[in-house]
Amino acid sequence: MPRPILATVHTAALRHNLDRVRRAAVDARVWAVVKANAYGHGIERVYEGLRGADGFALLDLAEAERVRALGWRGPVLLLEGVFDARDLELCSRLDLWHTVHCDEQIDMLAAHKTLKPQRVFLKMNSGMNRLGFAPERFGSAWTRLNALPQVDEISLMTHFSDADGPRGIAHQLEAFERVTRDLPGERSIANSAATLRHASQTRGDWVRPGIVLYGSAPDFPQHDTAHWQLQPTMTLATRLIGVQQLKAGDTIGYGSNFTADGPLTIGVAAVGYADGYPRHCNTGTPVLVNGVRTRMVGRVSMDMITVDLTPVPDAKFGAEVTLWGRSAATGAVLPIDEVAQAAGTVGYELMCAVAPRVPFAPADE
Template sequence: MPRPITATVHTDALRANMARLRAAAPDARVWAVVKANAYGHGIERVFDGLRGADGFALLDLEEAQRVRALGWRGPVLLLEGVFEQRDLELCSRLDLWHVVHCDEQIDMLAAHKTKLAHRVFLKMNSGMNRLGFQPERYRAAWARLNALPQVDEISLMTHYSDADGPLGIAAQMAVFAAATRDLPGERSLSNSAASLRHPTSAVAERRQAELQSASDWIRPGVALYGSAPDFPQASASHWGLAPAMTLASKIIATQDLLAGQSVGYGSAFTATAPMRIGIVACGYADGYPRLCPTGTPVLVQGLRTRTLGRVSMDMLSVDLEPLLQAGQQIALGSEVTLWGRASEGALLDIDEVASAAGTLGYELMCALAQRVPVLVAD
């Protein structure tokens, strides 16, 4: 039989999370962000769960081709725009919308020969300082684009750097509103954190810009997959989000330790009293973080316990004492939920596991190894 580890993508959770994001911004249209192969879930696997979106936003042409191959005929947005001149040919052929964030991309458009004018999203650097035109140069960039026959409609966008923290979005929103005050075009501002933590931001921006009739697009990413964008300030359950991925395995051995005995490489955990431990078929070669220390939460048969010692390439150890004290019988093949949804319904947020490793749920999703079989469940 194959090694007993699987990941499951939950279509029902994707649909529920999409509904939750729509409820947070009921007057906005929704980009489902599926960059990085849908945050590690697989574009093809999440498509049915996210096809209720108004459009799909992603990074590169290969991902865009995959979305079109699935039969999607609605909007597809390249979040970083094109990288070279010939990319525009495929944008024309596949009817892709794309971000424009620098003068060089405008130059490419000006030199592009096409019968189909392009829909573009002009990006402002309102404080993130990654991509986009500075506010004082934004209008000039808009004017250049507006003069090109290769350009159809121009939408206006920016990206918040601190929507998940105490600084919030007010300063960037004010910069964006001032620089775009009388410019026409739809606005796209809010990521997952802004959509959930600042649900009136799109309306407030429109009022500041006196563009009440404009349609906004929100751009949720990680929240669609069931991770809280502001963990540990708030959990996924606080925001009404459901885990879209479960990583599960099984107990493949048990060991009884005496006080003073250790487990794993480096003897990183030593028992202080007699105890039973379980060995789980999951390690860092499966995408589970090697940096997870003793005490990282895990579910065994739906009950919460902890990891022990170092994570190995193919295995990790868990504490079975809480289950034995609860009267649970543990045997080879007992279910272990590394994150996500146990078979009887108990939940373990991916954010908790990521936090123990000093990282974010985003990284764990994207790091799922190719050797792990992935199932899709509704």
């Protein structure tokens, strides 16, 4: 029998979160962002829950081929555009839209021989300073693209660096609107945080939610998933494979960095950093045992963690342990953001880091 660890993707929660985005961005079309294998969930596993979106946005051609293989005939957007001139041939064959963020990509388009003009999203670097044309160069890039017979419609986009924080979006929004005011084309500027926190300013024609679709708050800890009415789309769960009775002075695990100050019952759960559970979690990291909140104690090992069974004294060998997501035993939810905070990281990383050795259950409803 395999180890009891299992990841589950919740289709109904994906639909719920997509609907939450639509309620925040009324009248805008929605890109469901499925880059990084749908934030670790698996493109094929999330497809049914997200097929109500208006398009799928992702990074590379292999992901685009997988979306098309599932039967999707609507828009597909390459968020970083093409990486090589040969990619444009597949863009034509798969009918992909793609981002243009640098002169080299315009050069590739200009040299591309095609009978079918391509839809592009011209990206402005409005202040994040990763990809895109600086505001003072954006107009000339648009003019050059617009003159190419290889280009059909040009949409305009940018990406916010601080939509989730106190600095906000005003400085970037001003730059984008000032430069694009007289340019035609659809707009796409809102990521997850902008869609929820700045909807009236950033709605545009398309919004690009990512992390909110997967049940993580984009501005945690200022707001949690309950505030934004989001549901967890991934549950990582395992079971107890041992129980130990400790007395005062006993230590736990490598480094003996937890010492019992009195009698203590601990459970040993079959999960560790080789499964993608963050090694930087330490004593106090929340877990659920049979749906009851308790804490991890000691260090994360390669294949095991230890948990305090004081709040759930009846837990025995085989008891359910929820690392994040929804307990099958009680329906209680442990938000992934809380576990990520204990590890000094973000929910995005935990989702994407689930190890290949962890089996996924078939997506449920």
